[in-house]
Amino acid sequence: xxxxxxxxxxxxxxxxxxxxxxxxxxxxxxxxxxxxxxxxxxxxxxxxxxxxxxxxxxxxxxxxxxxxxxxxxxxxxxxxxxxxxxxxxxxxxxxxxxxxxxxxxxxxxxxxxxxxxxxxxxxxxxxxxxxxxxxxxxxxxxxxxxxxxxxxxxxxxxxxxxxxxxxxxxxxxxxxxxxxxxxxxxxxxxxxxxxxxxxxxxxxxxxxxxxxxxxxxxxxxxxxxxxxxxxxxxxxxxxxxxxxxxxxxxxxxxxxxxxxxxxxxxxxxxxxxxxxxxxxxxxxxxxxxxxxxxxxxxxxxxxxxxxxxxxxxxxxxxxxxxxxxxxxxxxxxxxxxxxxxxxxxxxxxxxxxxxxxxxxxxxxxxxxxxxxxxxxxxxxxxxxxxxxxxxxxxxxxxxxxxxxxxxxxxxxxxxxxxxxxxxxxxxxxxxxxxxxxxxxxxxxxxxxxxxxxxxxxxxxxxxxxxxxxxxxxxxxxxxxxxxxxxxxxxxxxxxxxxxxxxxxxxxxxxxxxxxxxxxxxxxxxxxxxxxxxxxxxxxxxxxxxxxxxxxxxxxxxxxxxxxxxxxxxxxxxxxxxxxxxxxxxxxxxxxxxxxxxxxxxxxxxxxxxxxxxxxxxxxxxxxxxxxxxxxxxxxxxxxxxxxxxxxxxxxxxxxxxxxxxxxxxxxxxxxxxxxxxxxxxxxxxxxxxxxxxxxxxxxxxxxxxxxxxxxxxxxxxxxxxxxxxxxxxxxxxxxxxxxxxxxxxxxxxxxxxxxxxxxxxxxxxxxxxxxxxxxxxxxxxxxxxxxx
Numbered sequence: 001x002x003x004x005x006x007x008x009x010x011x012x013x014x015x016x017x018x019x020x021x022x023x024x025x026x027x028x029x030x031x032x033x034x035x036x037x038x039x040x041x042x043x044x045x046x047x048x049x050x051x052x053x054x055x056x057x058x059x060x061x062x063x064x065x066x067x068x069x070x071x072x073x074x075x076x077x078x079x080x081x082x083x084x085x086x087x088x089x090x091x092x093x094x095x096x097x098x099x100x101x102x103x104x105x106x107x108x109x110x111x112x113x114x115x116x117x118x119x120x121x122x123x124x125x126x127x128x129x130x131x132x133x134x135x136x137x138x139x140x141x142x143x144x145x146x147x148x149x150x151x152x153x154x155x156x157x158x159x160x161x162x163x164x165x166x167x168x169x170x171x172x173x174x175x176x177x178x179x180x181x182x183x184x185x186x187x188x189x190x191x192x193x194x195x196x197x198x199x200x201x202x203x204x205x206x207x208x209x210x211x212x213x214x215x216x217x218x219x220x221x222x223x224x225x226x227x228x229x230x231x232x233x234x235x236x237x238x239x240x241x242x243x244x245x246x247x248x249x250x251x252x253x254x255x256x257x258x259x260x261x262x263x264x265x266x267x268x269x270x271x272x273x274x275x276x277x278x279x280x281x282x283x284x285x286x287x288x289x290x291x292x293x294x295x296x297x298x299x300x301x302x303x304x305x306x307x308x309x310x311x312x313x314x315x316x317x318x319x320x321x322x323x324x325x326x327x328x329x330x331x332x333x334x335x336x337x338x339x340x341x342x343x344x345x346x347x348x349x350x351x352x353x354x355x356x357x358x359x360x361x362x363x364x365x366x367x368x369x370x371x372x373x374x375x376x377x378x379x380x381x382x383x384x385x386x387x388x389x390x391x392x393x394x395x396x397x398x399x400x401x402x403x404x405x406x407x408x409x410x411x412x413x414x415x416x417x418x419x420x421x422x423x424x425x426x427x428x429x430x431x432x433x434x435x436x437x438x439x440x441x442x443x444x445x446x447x448x449x450x451x452x453x454x455x456x457x458x459x460x461x462x463x464x465x466x467x468x469x470x471x472x473x474x475x476x477x478x479x480x481x482x483x484x485x486x487x488x489x490x491x492x493x494x495x496x497x498x499x500x501x502x503x504x505x506x507x508x509x510x511x512x513x514x515x516x517x518x519x520x521x522x523x524x525x526x527x528x529x530x531x532x533x534x535x536x537x538x539x540x541x542x543x544x545x546x547x548x549x550x551x552x553x554x555x556x557x558x559x560x561x562x563x564x565x566x567x568x569x570x571x572x573x574x575x576x577x578x579x580x581x582x583x584x585x586x587x588x589x590x591x592x593x594x595x596x597x598x599x600x601x602x603x604x605x606x607x608x609x610x611x612x613x614x615x616x617x618x619x620x621x622x623x624x625x626x627x628x629x630x631x632x633x634x635x636x637x638x639x640x641x642x643x644x645x646x647x648x649x650x651x652x653x654x655x656x657x658x659x660x661x662x663x664x665x666x667x668x669x670x671x672x673x674x675x676x677x678x679x680x681x682x683x684x685x686x687x688x689x690x691x692x693x694x695x696x697x698x699x700x701x702x703x704x705x706x707x708x709x710x711x712x713x714x715x716x717x718x719x720x721x722x723x724x725x726x727x728x729x730x731x732x733x734x735x736x737x738x739x740x741x742x743x744x745x746x747x748x749x750x751x752x753x754x755x756x757x758x759x760x761x762x763x764x765x766x767x768x769x770x771x772x773x774x775x776x777x778x779x780x781x782x783x784x785x786x787x788x
């Protein structure tokens with residue numbers, strides 16, 4: 001009986017021993033041979049193979065070795081066998097992608113689609129994996145669904161090529177864009193659906209939908225709209241407002257989308273008490289002044305958030321860069337009130353350990369560091385840090401200025417300031433040809449270096465020749481003549497002007513001048529400028545000069561040496577010098593020729609312009625300017641060659657350049673008229689008033705929004721001053737009229753400005769709104785190659 005059970009047990013033990021012995025069987029790998037490789041190198045296989053020559057390869061380790069090679073994604077089939085002491089690995093490589101062809105895509109660019117496919121592992125030159133094709137369709141659908149094309153059809157083909165390669169052909173049928181047919185809000189009682197939908201980016205099809213795409217459904221846009229809806233209610237006291245559900249449905253033909261939002265408004269809550277708690281490291285009265293919420297007011301999340309930010313910014317000025325200001329509401333549903341507490345945790349005051357500059361390959365470190373308002377070793381002031389960044393941006397040497405404020409490892413109260421800049425070309429060597437409707441063909445050449453040798457100094461040499469004028473100028477400016485930011489500059493100029501070619505009275509001027517100028521900073525945004533010049537002017541009559549000119553030359557002469565002194569004040573808070581979007585700029589300036597000059601006169605001017613960003617890429621500009629001049633001492637009036645003129649692309653658009661205002665007396669009934677044609681020409685005036693309002697926006701479908709702007713404008717302006725008339729004796733006499741509002745002209749229209757690589761181009765089409773008989777109208781105007 002015992003033998004009966006002993007025999008099976010022995011057999012079982014022998015079997016187990018055999019199995020274990022089989023698993024441990026293997027061989028010493030004396031060599032490794034790989035067959036079937038076409039593109040993949042043997043070294044790549046060895047890098048991933050967990051087997052080395054000289055090691056013993058057990059049977060149980062073969063499967064893991066094969067799996068390790070499969071994980072590379074390079075192979076479609078792998079097998080291993082033993083030939084003596086040689087491990088033979090046979091592989092079949094996956095094909096590589098030779099090309100990806102996409103056809104039928106009109107709405108999305110091929111480059112954008114290829115970039116999206118690359119992100120999921122499908123790109124030219126990579127190993128083809130058929131499983132990725134499913135991801136391809138999903139990614140393409142995601143791309144097109146975000147553009148509102150839900151009737152999309154995709155046909156993908158894999159075509160084998162020689163040398164184990166494949167071509168992937170993707171044929172796309174985009175279909176029509178699905179439009180939002182309606183957006184309905186259910187449950188609203190306090191506000192009309194129309195008022196609520198004004199806050200939505202999504203909308204039903206409108207006049208501008210072809211450009212704004214606001215009628216194309218997007219999950220991301222809807223989420224943002226729902227957050228705006230929530231904020232709209234929370235900012236008006238509905239603290240318990242909730243969005244119960246959102247339904248988005250599409251018709252069977254994939255053309256129309258319906259959106260339904262179910263809301264529950266709740267009740268209006270007002271504020272009870274408003275408290276400040278925590279560590280008030282600044283005087284409490286200063287923090288109380290920052291509160292934008294108060295007892296009995298309707299609760300507003302927006303105002304509460306602005307209060308938290310204002311307190312945090314105030315603490316940041318004192319160096320508490322890591323401060324936290326938490327808004328803690330205590331809601332009382334029974335009384336419909338909210339007690340608000342702002343808990344202040346200033347944390348440790350932070351100090352700046354080190355300020356470093358990166359990216360300034362040409363510009364010296366000292367040029368950047370002298371713009372710093374935040375100092376090393378001082379506490380970190382958020383205001384001074386931002387001001388330092390703004391001053392670097394205003395230098396004009398950099399395309400981008402970035403800043404990082406990492407904490408110093410191992411400390412609680414120190415941080416570093418790391419400024420990164422992207423330098424742009426600060427030098428300009430240019431020779432070109434431009435055209436202006438007034439000046440005709442303009443030939444110009446200039447050498448300008450705003451940051452010569454990386455020192456921050458400016459040197460310029462210019463030559464400009466047109467039908468109107470010939471100009472040679474040389475200038476030098478050192479913006480930091482002193483460490484306090486006092487600037488020093490020199491300028492030399494020769495200018496010859498032909499008045500007849502400029503569409504004004506027929507006379508010629510030759511001007512030679514030289515001078516020195518200083519700039520004195522008052523604060524971060526204001527400067528005072530002082531200039532002292534020596535100027536020699538020669539006046540010549542043209543071939544058909546009006547009678548006013550010989551009369552004036554007889555009284556004052558034709559060659560003058562004057563010593564003008566200019567004094568100016570400027571306040572500039574614009575966010576950038578070219579195409580600003582926010583901020584303002586004010587200028588006041590005065591010029592007077594000091595006693596001892598051959599002509600004694602003065603000129604004063606004021607200019608104020610503001611930019612308001614009202615939406616993304618939409619800016620409103622409002623500008624007004626005033627200028628006045630007159631003579632004093634022996635000079636009875638402002639010299640005619642220094643008169644103000646108006647009209648043209650830089651003034652009141654719709655009127656020819658320089659044609660606004662008084663005209664000379666080249667018209668009947670002057671006896672023996674010497675003017676040839678007998679037509680009156682602009683003479684200019686001593687008063688200039690110009691106003692301008694523009695709505696600025698980028699040109700639709702143009703990606704280069706940094707150099708091109710389109711604008712709708714309204715211009716108003718007037719040039720006024722003395723004029724000449726013939727008295728009863730037939731003599732000419734000067735008449736000084738009173739100020740007249742009837743002399744103002746105004747227009748509206750569209751304009752475009754482009755900073756092209758070949759020069760500045762501006763065009764406008766204006767509609768004069770109150771032109772009078774005798775006005776010189778010019779609806780379409782343009783200028784190329786001149787500054788604006």
